[in-house]
Amino acid sequence: xxxxxxxxxxxxxxxxxxxxxxxxxxxxxxxxxxxxxxxxxxxxxxxxxxxxxxxxxxxxxxxxxxxxxxxxxxxxxxxxxxxxxxxxxxxxxxxxxxxxxxxxxxxxxxxxxxxxxxxxxxxxxxxxxxxxxxxxxxxxxxxxxxxxxxxxxxxxxxxxxxxxxxxxxxxxxxxxxxxxxxxxxxxxxxxxxxxxxxxxxxxxxxxxxxxxxxxxxxxxxxxxxxxxxxxxxxxxxxxxxxxxxxxxxxxxxxxxxxxxxxxxxxxxxxxxxxxxxxxxxxxxxxxxxxxxxxxxxxxxxxxxxxxxxxxxxxxxxxxxxxxxxxxxxxxxxxxxxxxxxxxxxxxxxxxxxxxxxxxxxxxxxxxxxxxxxxxxxxxxxxxxxxxxxxxxxxxxxxxxxxxxxxxxxxxxxxxxxxxxxxxxxxxxxxxxxxxxxxxxxxxxxxxxxxxxxxxxxxxxxxxxxxxxxxxxxxxxxxxxxxxxxxxxxxxxxxxxxxxxx
Amino acid sequence: xxxxxxxxxxxxxxxxxxxxxxxxxxxxxxxxxxxxxxxxxxxxxxxxxxxxxxxxxxxxxxxxxxxxxxxxxxxxxxxxxxxxxxxxxxxxxxxxxxxxxxxxxxxxxxxxxxxxxxxxxxxxxxxxxxxxxxxxxxxxxxxxxxxxxxxxxxxxxxxxxxxxxxxxxxxxx
Numbered sequence: 001x002x003x004x005x006x007x008x009x010x011x012x013x014x015x016x017x018x019x020x021x022x023x024x025x026x027x028x029x030x031x032x033x034x035x036x037x038x039x040x041x042x043x044x045x046x047x048x049x050x051x052x053x054x055x056x057x058x059x060x061x062x063x064x065x066x067x068x069x070x071x072x073x074x075x076x077x078x079x080x081x082x083x084x085x086x087x088x089x090x091x092x093x094x095x096x097x098x099x100x101x102x103x104x105x106x107x108x109x110x111x112x113x114x115x116x117x118x119x120x121x122x123x124x125x126x127x128x129x130x131x132x133x134x135x136x137x138x139x140x141x142x143x144x145x146x147x148x149x150x151x152x153x154x155x156x157x158x159x160x161x162x163x164x165x166x167x168x169x170x171x172x173x174x175x176x177x178x179x180x181x182x183x184x185x186x187x188x189x190x191x192x193x194x195x196x197x198x199x200x201x202x203x204x205x206x207x208x209x210x211x212x213x214x215x216x217x218x219x220x221x222x223x224x225x226x227x228x229x230x231x232x233x234x235x236x237x238x239x240x241x242x243x244x245x246x247x248x249x250x251x252x253x254x255x256x257x258x259x260x261x262x263x264x265x266x267x268x269x270x271x272x273x274x275x276x277x278x279x280x281x282x283x284x285x286x287x288x289x290x291x292x293x294x295x296x297x298x299x300x301x302x303x304x305x306x307x308x309x310x311x312x313x314x315x316x317x318x319x320x321x322x323x324x325x326x327x328x329x330x331x332x333x334x335x336x337x338x339x340x341x342x343x344x345x346x347x348x349x350x351x352x353x354x355x356x357x358x359x360x361x362x363x364x365x366x367x368x369x370x371x372x373x374x375x376x377x378x379x380x381x382x383x384x385x386x387x388x389x390x391x392x393x394x395x396x397x398x399x400x401x402x403x404x405x406x407x408x409x410x411x412x413x414x415x416x417x418x419x420x421x422x423x424x425x426x427x428x429x430x431x432x433x434x435x436x437x438x439x440x441x442x443x444x445x446x447x448x449x450x451x452x453x454x455x456x457x458x459x460x461x462x463x464x465x466x467x468x469x470x471x472x473x474x475x476x477x478x479x480x481x482x483x484x485x486x487x488x489x490x491x492x493x494x495x496x497x498x499x500x501x
Numbered sequence: 502x503x504x505x506x507x508x509x510x511x512x513x514x515x516x517x518x519x520x521x522x523x524x525x526x527x528x529x530x531x532x533x534x535x536x537x538x539x540x541x542x543x544x545x546x547x548x549x550x551x552x553x554x555x556x557x558x559x560x561x562x563x564x565x566x567x568x569x570x571x572x573x574x575x576x577x578x579x580x581x582x583x584x585x586x587x588x589x590x591x592x593x594x595x596x597x598x599x600x601x602x603x604x605x606x607x608x609x610x611x612x613x614x615x616x617x618x619x620x621x622x623x624x625x626x627x628x629x630x631x632x633x634x635x636x637x638x639x640x641x642x643x644x645x646x647x648x649x650x651x652x653x654x655x656x657x658x659x660x661x662x663x664x665x666x667x668x669x670x671x672x673x674x
Contacts, residue, residue: 037661045661162582165572169525169565176561183554188542190554221599221633222592386634387641390627391649397610397623398653402663407614414607426521444557451551492580 008353011056020053020061021358025365028068029075029373035082035209035392035399039069040324047328055336056351060358062329067308067362070268071115071370074301075377078107080392082213086204087268087304089212089434090276093159094289094296105378106236107297112370113243114301118254120363122309125258127356130317137262137314142449143460147469148263149443152270154473155277156436157480161290161429164484170428174436175443177202184441185448197408204438206400206413211434213396214417215424217389238294246298249279253299257306262314267323268307269438273431275303281479287487290429309359316340316352515581522573529566533559602633618668623650 024046031042046065050058073085078095091111098107140148153171160167180191181201192198253275260271279299280289289296312329314320319341321327333340338348345352380388400413423430450459460466541555550556593599606626614622628646636642657663 031661034656041661163572165568165575166521169568169572172561172564172568176558176565179558179561183542185552186544186547186554188544188554189540190542190558191536191540193540218600218603221603222596386636387631387645389634390630391645393610393630394623394627394650394653398619398657398663398665401614401619401665402657402661405664407611407666410614411611414611426517447557448552451549455549488582491582495580495582 004349005353007350008357011350011354012357014057016054016057017060017354017358018361020057021064021362022365022369024061024064024066025068025362025369028065028070029072029366029369030068031065032069032072032084033075033373033377035076035084035213035395037399037402038085038205039066039073040328041402042066042069043325043328047332050332051335055333055338056354056358058332058336059329059355060362062332063312063355063359064362064365066325066329067119067305067366068369070305070308071112071301071366072373074111074115074297074304075108075373076380077212078111078297079104079377079380080213080388081216082392082395083208085268086208086434086438087272087300087307089208089269089431090159090272090300090304091297092212093276093300093431094291094293097290097292098294098297101292103236103292105374106238106242106294108374108378109238110242110246110294110297111301112367112374113238114246114250114253114298115305115370116363116367117247117250118257118302118305119308119366120360121251121254122258122261122306123356123359123363124309126309126312126316126359130313138318139463139465140263141463142446142453143462144465144469145263145442146446146450146460147466147473149270149439149446151469151473151476152274152439153435153443154476154480155273156432157477157484158277158280159273159290159429159431159435160484161431162427164481164488166426166428167432170423170430171432171436174433174438175440176436177207177433178437178440179444184445185452197406201441202412202437203400203403203409205403206409207416207437208434209396209400210413210416210418211420211423211430213392214413215421215430217393217396218417218421219424220385220389242294246295249275249295249299250302252278253302254306257303257308258310260303261307261310267438268304269435271307272300272304273435275306276300277476277480281476281483286483312359316344317342319344511581515576518576518581519573522569522576525569526566526573529562529569532562533566537562599633603630606630614666614668616668618670619665620650620654621668621670623654 027046028039028042031037031045032039042065043062046062050061053061070085070087073083073088074091074095075084077083077088077092078099081092081096083089083092095107095111098104156167156171157164160170178201180198182188182192182199183190189199253271256275256278257268257271260267260274276289276296276299279295280286283289283293283295285293311323311326315326315330319330319339321330330340338344338351383391396413396417397410400409401407403409420430423433453459461470537555537558541558543553543555547553606629610622610626617625624647627650628642631642631646654665658665
């Protein structure tokens, strides 16, 4: 084994590999920071460059792009409320209010630290628990997935904002929107009204951009004065005390990310929101979440980045890609004549070790490139809003068009922008809508697949995993609803007291 | 004086919540009785209710209706809690004309790229929006308004390989 590790080290430590991982992370951070261009797109773009590279160099380039892209998405989410990636939508809940308070630097740095720590822990999990966790993930069938998604959906309660009922309505509307398109089982039309563009469903990138970024643009032209101006000399940094107090949240979020990342298809968005919900649930001041709580940024970024290394677990251990990005990476492996899976651990163990070493190094590279990116990207917040917002709108349009190269997606973005603005005006949180929309297809798919396996409802109670998720779903919903009702009662009491005073 | 004002605000806020809940309730009824039957095709071969393509939309619509009803009852019977937006800044004195212009520019973004090309449309809209926002310096208007869209176009078209519509300039490329 030691001999293999030594050979792996030798294989990794070449200038080409170091350059590949550095260039990959830089490219990923840059592309991830642009609304509409996702980490997936960045990895797909980088794929052709790997054709003529060594297997290790090529794979590390793609892994670097992926990891950089996941972090990059949070930069514009914090600065201009336009998440670069869907998972970063959770980061804006507290990151953007912090930027509004003139603490963009603090939010960005916390996002970076949480990302790097989570990424590092995720990589360690990949190296040490790959086969163990992959085996556990294989025990998930449709009923187990169904309950996992139900559990994830209980987070909607925590991100409902000022009104629980409105938050729940928002989440249900998101789920309802996700049903648009061709039916998964019968292939019949649902709410497409013969529109060819809707057959594949509503694209999530235009929806995401519209829902979060466009309302800010509209609001700027409606309000009396600019909602906020970030001070030019934003020197806010994360103090050691803040980092220490957020460490438990980061570690917990990282492990949530690792578990979710291991399960194929569950995704970084669910992990980010779950981690956020958990941080809010255990916080001593849950009412500050959504108003610029630095722990909120740490939690969502930890959950989001905890997924990054873990998604490689089913890929390397079983040869199963957990999401689109790992499917592209699987393609890169195959182009190099390698087939990920148990056999690769026997036949190409030195390559595996070389990749592991590179992946570990990527966390350090991410820290360096992230620091550099923050220094330059943070200047975006200094641009006067009457100049910045037309540029944001341009990115919204270009980014939406880029998804499928069609103007229909620009229309979708504008439509959801108007919806997002209305939601902002009526005090209805948009995050539950996004959560419902992203988890909707998984929820329905696994519900119906379970019924296809057995028409007997007992299929949903068939295994201990089902029961574990049923219990934690009920507990999470109960605790969340009780907390929200208590908070509402406290607000009413305070209002009554101030009225009678 | 301030008590009267906060009472008026509370009444207005309560009314707003009642209108929202009532409209949502109405919308869920319309959805259940009109939109789902018209928009979801259910094959005759469906044997088990949860496998029907209409099953989830009906369940979700019922959920929306139920929570809208709860919200309506809450708005009628419980004390109103002012939302964050209610206490925020007022609207711009010329907000109607500004919004109208913004809507016009959004429509331009939607309809003109195929004719004018994405870069030219972006230049036009960006310059106009900056001017509406109060920018008067020609150097900024033209420098940012032309420079940034061209740079972004070059990035999308040549780095990200996104084939953006070029309209009039199709033959030049």
